[in-house]
Amino acid sequence: MSERHTPSPGSGPADEFGRDAVRLDEGHIEGTGGLPDRFENPGLPPHVARKADLDEKAAKRAEKQVVGLFTLSILATLGFIVAYFAFDPRQQVFVPFIGRMSASNLTLGLGMGLSLLGIGLGAVHWAKTLMPDEESVEMRHPMRSEDEAREGVAATFLNGAEASQLTRRPLLKAAAGTALGLFAVPPLLQVAGSLGPLPHDELSHTFWDGEKEGENKYAFTKPRLVRDPENTPIKATDVTIGSVYHVLPAGLLDLEHGVLEEKAKAAVLLIRLNPGDFADNELGRKALDWSHEGIVAYSKICTHVGCPVGLYEQTTHHLLCPCHQSTFDVTQDCKVIFGPAKRALPQLKITVDDEGYLIAEQPFKEAVGPSFWERG
Amino acid sequence: MTTHTSYPQSADALRASDRTARPGATAGQRKLGGVAGWVDDRTGAGKGVGYLMKKVFPDHWSFMLGEVAMYSMIICLLTGVFLTFWFVPSLGHTVYDGSYAPLKGVGMSEAYASTLNISFDIRGGLLIRQIHHWAALMFVVSLSVHMMRVFFTGAFRKPRELNWVIGSVLALLAAVEGFAGYSLPDDLLSGTGIRAMNGFMQSAPVIGSYLTYAVFGGAFPGEAIIPRLYSAHVLLIPAILIGLFTAHIVLVAVQKHTQFPGPGRTNDNVVGYPVMPVYAAKAGGFFFIVFGILALMGALFQINAIWAYGPYDPSPVTAGSQPDWYMWFTDGALRLLPGWLEFETFGFTWSMNIFPGSLLLLPLVYVLLAIYPFVEAWATGDKREHHLLDRPRNNPTRTAIGAAAIAAYTVLALACTNDIIAIKLHMSINDITIALRILLFVLPPIVFWVTKRICLALQAYDRDTVLHGRESGRLVRTAEGRFFEAHEPLDEYTRWKLVQQEIPQPLELESGVDANGVRSPKGKHAALRSRLSNFYYRDRVDAVTPSELEAAHHDGHGHEAIEPHDAPASVGTSAHATEDDMRS
Missing domain, CATH: 2.102.10.10 (Rieske [2Fe-2S] iron-sulphur domain)
Structure with a gap:
């Protein structure tokens, strides 16, 4: 790595993941009179409880709303079943602002849509009002494997290459490589050649x-x-x-x-x-x-x-x-x-x-x- | 040989550990009973599932865009499977005998007849067809907006470049999949689209006519194209889509989701809610919401009324023929490319009025998208992992590039509607086309400049807010009779969001050796890199430092006392006059 970001001496926040630590062999570090070079992350703000967390009445209300939404879904599903048998696909109906449309399509769609929306809105509302809303913190780890593991993988492949004698027998290597390089030709020729006739004139x-x-x-x-x-x-x-x-x-x-x-x-x-x-x-x-x-x-x-x-x-x-x-x-x-x-x-x-x-x-x-x- | 544990042990060693594993399994079985225990006994999935259920995802509305795309795709797969039960992918001739009276007795392909059947004679068939089409449009819209979110927040940076590339391929495939899909009904409109595709292929230098004869199995239209598009639409492309999509999601889980900067959020943590129960309910419920909305759209809004167009015939055509929106930009490019670009050499025709706008442009856009992270990383000289998102204003050049690209894309897409614009606005189609040709070159630079200035101004505004506090709306009259608005200092949580960013410095032209003492390849390469880096980071507004805030507090308390001009010199190491102007 030939270039580096301006070092910010003094800050070197531990939370700056993957960042090089401050190096003391790179020149002077100028003090700023006791003030850090950058602001420090203040950490998570205090948690603010929701109404439903504090007030059992509010929680009950939220529960009723969620139950209402699930009930809407159940009713809409029943509506879909009725509409499926009730309407002939050819039957037309007039809908204000939209115009004439298939009654079957309209009722089936409304039934299905509300049946799905009831579940979805109910679940989300449940999560937002009654499920825990205290944030959790999970730590990240560098994506790269540990050096030891990387060396291990490299060694595995090198050893494999050696054990298979690939490195010692260049002719074998060349033949295997050529064969692998060419094996796609038959299927490709088949498909490219047979897709269509030549245009001629x-x-x-x-x-x-x-x-x-x-x-x-x-x-x-x-x-x-x-x-x-x-x-x-x-x-x-x-x-x-x-x-x-x-x-x-x-x-x-x-x-x-x-x-x-x-x-x-x-x-x-x-x-x-x-x-x-x-x-x-x-x-x-x-x-x-x-x-x-x-x-x-x-x-x-x-x-x-x-x-x-x-x-x-x-x-x-x-x-x-x-x-x-x-x-x-x-x-x-x-x-x-x-x-x-x-x-x-x-x-x-x-x-x-x-x-x-x-x-x-x-x-x-x-x-x-x-x-x-x-x-x- | 190596002693690393990753190297396979002998088989005996594995058997030895078998026996010891058993008592643990029975212990677990008591807690994880029934079917779950049975499965875990045989797969050991318990550990992984437990880990996944506790996984934390950060919360932000914009993170739902990708979810919309994912769910729309799943809904396309579900409804698509339904449609295959009734759709007949054949160009074989038939005479329509369904319940749509205007087309009774008309000769048409089996593909078109079966699409009419789905629309008129299969109960709920029209609903499934309309949900399928709306979901396809929603898929491409949401993945496009999701891509914009990822782009403008810099979420594509290391370690997520690979996922960005996968996403770009997904975006291209989604467009191709959509084209293949809406071409299947073999109505007059979609047939005209296939006709144009035939022309695009024919325009390819050297191989054009061979290409079309191969793809169409002979002369246009032939009888092969619908079955082939069908095979691509229901088998080939979905298989690739699902494979890449799975990789996309697995990478998100492995790399953990990015998060917006904020108090408590750092580059090495992820703050949010666990899958169980919050995200299971929220994301699971969201699938139903997306599906529900698409079902309502299928119920209320007609889409692609194929019965109104009639069967495909190469001779008639309807005015206002257009592809679905995600193909507008390439069709628009075809409308803007002037005819004189076609020329002949030695009796061979170079259709440079067609080929670049069709066969070349479509993949080119996605290739440009895919390589962007690597260009920016090279210009930034940045090899660190980034898990905190950029606020778009904090990388003005990137944001401006994105906005300019969107502007160019929009001009091309609008060009595809030039006939509709002409009719609706009673304008000359020639004037519109010429104006759009000019705009294609003029608008992106303007948008770039304006966007960049807005970003810099917003950064300066953030500085101002940090240094002088937020406007309280409270007017104060001093003893001398002067009025000023009292500013209240920000609390540290609000302030953090405005001061957390680290804006990269432009790279200097390197000297002979790099940090490791190795001679770097000199010359144009390094100069280009330095120029590019300066293009990105020369105009800059740095975040407020504690000492700057301290100085602002000491210098006075009223807003007027510290004009931004008086801000310490470190505001911009190489600040330009224009930025100072913007800050005032």
């Missing part, structure tokens, strides 16, 4: 890409856009200016498995703007170009952490993600104008088929949803 492709034919090879079929959850195709002429549709690729909702997994990537918002609303810059022109007469389709999955971008402000044409408030400007190709997202929402290039229904002209040109390391 899945994060970069959506249901819009069509049937998978191989790694990064998909059979794109220009799917129709269908309403979610109605699963009906959308005629371009039905989409009025200012309307918003939740849209999925046709066929997704008919899947037997993996509907939610595909939906989590393929969900699209369809919005119709007046073509004049698009910004007069490169972004706005590109957005209009990929639209069908002002009907634009954008991935609904936020490029931040993947919440659905669920809020559309019609007047400003802003899309807002309710999770972390990333804000995207639809008139500027959904670029981020505020919040923690970095990338614009990917746009789906759309057109109409022969019957006038909206279709995807090409799949998403980039990975949708939250960023990941290899998205490129």
Whole structure:
């Protein structure tokens, strides 16, 4: 220990546990004219008796209060039993200031709560009024073991190491150490390796890409856009200016498995703007170009952490993600104008088929949803 | 070989002592009869139990905070076991056919359907569910406030650093456990939370997509996540929680509880009440009080009305989606981190707008908490055991650090409610977010400075009270017609609380050798330590000494006669002008 607290010579109170005693070889100790350097602990103040200690009437009163609380608990327990059988869970009841709620939940909760509180408050009140309140003192001892015991432990281990010949046979030591170091590998490999499949190209492709034919090879079929959850195709002429549709690729909702997994990537918002609303810059022109007469389709999955971008402000044409408030400007190709997202929402290039229904002209040109390391 | 008694003796020696032990056992049996005697005959537990029942615990309201945490955890375990009887941890598809009419016929996961059943069709199920959720919130609240108490009173100092570290891990696990728990019902809100968690993991550099595919067992959402979260929530994390919690409590018993300074309380005693009967009644009764209050909350206050959100679907979302309060700070950090922090190198994406605020921040906060005692001990150069608590004012720098940390945490947590604030107060969400970004950097230093000054002022006030007595409220008119308020000297018991503290001195830059004559590693290390120590203890107000009090008595009796400026020079060995200002 290279540093020490200022010695307070003269005080060296015995009650300062673990403190170094005053050393006389550390220089002068300056007297202060008979006064100690520090105040001395005056010791426990005199005990003040409670009313119930002095007055048998007060004690009797306290006893009655405690008994009352325990009785409350007993009654509440009985109330709980009655309420359990009396109320159907579906029954509703009006409670002033709170509103309509389940009568069963209310009565069971009140019964249970009061049954518990009666015991708790009774016990604490009993302790505070009738049980002894004279403080006890227990001495502490240093946490560290006695030197002798510490040496004993050290010797035990050293002797053990020697008796096992660990110290004399380094090869044994190395082999045992390596084996112990590696034994966790099999279980860890098992769990880490088997938890899930590799992602392959899945994060970069959506249901819009069509049937998978191989790694990064998909059979794109220009799917129709269908309403979610109605699963009906959308005629371009039905989409009025200012309307918003939740849209999925046709066929997704008919899947037997993996509907939610595909939906989590393929969900699209369809919005119709007046073509004049698009910004007069490169972004706005590109957005209009990929639209069908002002009907634009954008991935609904936020490029931040993947919440659905669920809020559309019609007047400003802003899309807002309710999770972390990333804000995207639809008139500027959904670029981020505020919040923690970095990338614009990917746009789906759309057109109409022969019957006038909206279709995807090409799949998403980039990975949708939250960023990941290899998205490129 | 050694001769220490701790070294195992031969087996014969053990047998020899067997016979002599018997008569004692029968003697004890008479007093400790029945079942207790039977058990003691077979375990020898009597001695230990007797010791524990006589153990003394000090009394203070703030020592109940940890108790609230402990009881809330136990209540979570109890109610949680009940919930497992009815909850189905499966993402298998089903069509709801319970008694909640609005969702009848709706396709959903078995997890969500069974949570609806617990809420509507199982008698008392909703009560248990609500108590479970309220108890979880109470658990995290009380352990957080308990941690603040331990921090601000310096209870984490030697020998309790280890228990502080265990407590920090418990706090982190409690938050993770809570997240896993409220994610289980698979309603729209909790599913959105899992979706965000998926995004957090995906943002991890290099391994992100592999990590999510491993955790979710494939593409999001898959069918694995709920069973896995369930396994973590009811088995893995509770097992660790209980293990660490047991160690936490055992250490409290072994090290004996700290106590606040006061007359008769010293660093080598513990003053309080014995377990039997006082604490058995008080602490035992307190369990029932906590449970009772949680039951009343479960009865009266609705929590997490999952039926209102509908089943999880990756496409819809509700506005105002937020996690439970203890996750606010990391979600808030995500809202404050600007998007331009994301960048690409060689076609690889670094999501520095997500990764630091989510995967990094959550553990980082608890790591910082866990290492704090070691930093402070290093700066203080203190190797003694501390069983007397600090009054927060008597360690102004520590108190200020804690307050600044709470300020930063609060800003982050508030950021998570920026949309709610915007709606309720009709403010622009952009302005709120920008203001909070600035506050995150500006507020903590301000809070630090203000807190430290308040602490120093309170210390100066304590000095003043000791030197001049307390205000009596009695006005005295002197013969010359002057008025002053008579001050009454403190009695020695009241005074002790104000003069007992020993405030460490800042460490000087060490010279070539230390006390043992060994060359210490020099250079930047020592300089940093000295700077840190000065940061902690340079601004100081020392406790009044008997001679100072004596001098104050001799110099005059009225308050005006001794302005604090006239106090002896030893008030602060390196007192700054600002402190003198504060004292006036």
